[in-house]
Amino acid sequence: MTEISKTDSEWEPKIIGFLCNWCSYTGADLAGTSRLQYPPNIRIIKVMCSGRVNPQFILKAFQEGADGVLVSGCHPGDCHYIEGNYHAKRKLTLTTDLMEFMGVDPKRFQVSWVSASEGKKFAEVVIKFTAQIKELGPQNKLTGGDV
């Protein structure tokens, strides 16, 4: 496998998606079974709840070379564990703030609420987010590439 250089015109962003098992992952499944098209840049990691996503998962993903990170969970009030996504909201919005404060573009990190029946919304979120990351270009601050 040849590494594509990040300045290459063929550059495609790498996006890591943490999806909750009960809503968003099923939503992504629905997008697939409904044959909805969305960019293949997203690599999905299933977690049991968006509340499981520790801020260090996100920072680690960036460190390992992700250009964008998406966390998706159930809509507020719909959490399988009653309140997991409320905890996620607190933690993750603060993580966005911290990224901004450290000088990393917070647009690279996105939280979204996608329910199991919203296959269409999931595809839209991925399309919109991929376009946003493409515009921002490669992320090289947290990977240590910018020295």
Added chain:
Amino acid sequence: MMDFQDFEAKIKSQAKQWLESGEVKFVIGYEKSHDSLIARPVFIHDAKDVDKLYWGPDCISNLTLYLVDEMKKKPKRGEEPFTHAVGIVVKPCDSKTIVELIKENMVPRERVKIIGVATENSINPDKLEAAIKDIPPGKRGGIRFIDDGNKNYIIKYDGGELKVPQEELEADKCKVCITHKPVIHDILVGESNEPFVPDEFEDVKKLEEMTEDQRWNYWKEHLSKCVRCYACRDVCPLCYCEECVFDKEKPFSWNEKSVQLRENTFYHMVRAMHLAGRCVDCGECDRVCPMGIPIREINRFLIKRAKERCKVFSGINVEDKPMFGSYDIDDPGEEIW
């Protein structure tokens, strides 16, 4: 005016009383050695040693760290759980840490006996070092302070004294201190009439006004100096995990040991996140950093944001809910798609 000698005497007599009655197993306080510029922690186990205790504006370190260490000790299998109490001397900022520790169930209220000392400001060791250049070398250790009532310190050393305005020595954290009285205490020593001044986060605002790249360059400069001695973690009383994520090697390491910008940034961001909404701005991380990294600014930014976003303000009331142990349905989240 702060009468440090009087405070010291009161601390000593209270410690003595608790130790003699057996109410506490030991007292954590400050002592001043012959050679040290500032006071250092001391553990008094015996009532006859209470004379070691010292009080002055150079009592800087946050002693609650040792309180957590003691509370973490577990009895051997089959033995009764520990119930002994510990006495501790705290400044207003340190007392906020105790509130936070009680909130998080790390310290049971009945196992800590608090001597709260009202203070108006503590000093910054670097500024002190610069201010006492005129004192002949060899006499700078073991200096004593007197408050002259006109916002000056009279610094007494062997063979002379020196008058220095308090403002010149004041630690940065004291300039934005919101309470000059311990928020939790069993015994209060001294009192302060300093008005309550709300913290405006001017230092954080200055950074927030920069552009993204300016901020990144600012942090890049600072974080590339980090030697990862982990003193900022080890000194923090709220970093009490049994095993820190940065020490963990099984099943894998979260962070490489390599000391380079990439790993340093990860360390500092994760460390700050772990303290978001909990940090009480005692300023210890900033003080201990051997490379002069302004760690406090990251913490203060998160204090500010936790306050704005989640209405959480740490270290004020033991009845408050901890930041990450609770939530509010109305927490803002406009940026969520």
Added chain:
Amino acid sequence: MSKLLKKDKLKDLLGKLSDTGFITYGPVEKNGTTLFQKVKGDEVLLNFENSSKPPKEILFPQTEKMFDLTIENHRITGTIEVEMPSTPILLLGIRPCDARAIKVLDKLFTWDSIDPYYVNKRERATIISFSCTQPTMPLDSCFCTSVGGGPGSGEGADMLWTDIGDAFLVESLNEKGENILKLGEGIFTDATGDQESSTNAAKQKASDAIIRKLETDGVPEALEAAFDSDYWTEFAQRCLGCGICTLLCPTCHCFDIQDVLANGKGRRERVWDSCQYPYYTMHASGHNPRPEKMFRQRNRVYHKFLYSEKNLGLLGCVGCGRCISGCPVNIDIIEVVEGAKEAMR
């Protein structure tokens, strides 16, 4: 005979040396901290308090690549040796204590086996010490005179420069130093006898200005006897367990080796480690022979004042005072060692 270098000529000298291939490292100020970094000329600090991080990092970097790994199909298939360059390095403005510390490192890295990474850099390096006669030195925590050094000591260095106002009095101590004199011909001038005697007076004055003293006689014996004493528990109570005292020590040399694999590339590197960390002695079985701070602090003191002398024939402490001024809770090595002697009396 000694030579003289006018301060305004320093840039010329560095320029000339850089033309012959020298890479110069010197003290610079960065955000209020003194650091040793690559320099060109003007930014070199001539009057500075000693750097917080010792200059040993130039010869023995905190993170150092040992070799690259080749990876095929997710398996490590071989190694690629790193290049061993031959460009000369100049270490400018090393304090005498740090130069003496390099002697300890020399012994250590050639002790039972030769360490190619260190030795390569060491052989290329020319060390220029600055005597601590400047007004910023000595610091309150300095105690080099007690452990065999001094503010005007040239031990471990190739050249010793002493500040005498608008110029440096230059003493060359060996062939490497002579080489610099030769390369800088025309830039160095001859020093007068007056200047030499004023240099010696300045050195003596700096030496007298060091107030902290440690009586090293009887320390090894006391330490041998004190191993199981309760004394260690007592003083280590307030230790935080951070690594400041060891990471900032100019003679500390422990490192950890790790493989870093990412993005289809891999490398083996060594990183400074500290005996103050609980994981330093952790066995694979989970047993830790130094489970508490007291054992780890004790080890540090023993290593400096007993083991180093036994194994390398040199004291492991050069009296730079970094561990004293850097310690957040004022664990003072002089006090600790004196205390151990006292406890054994």
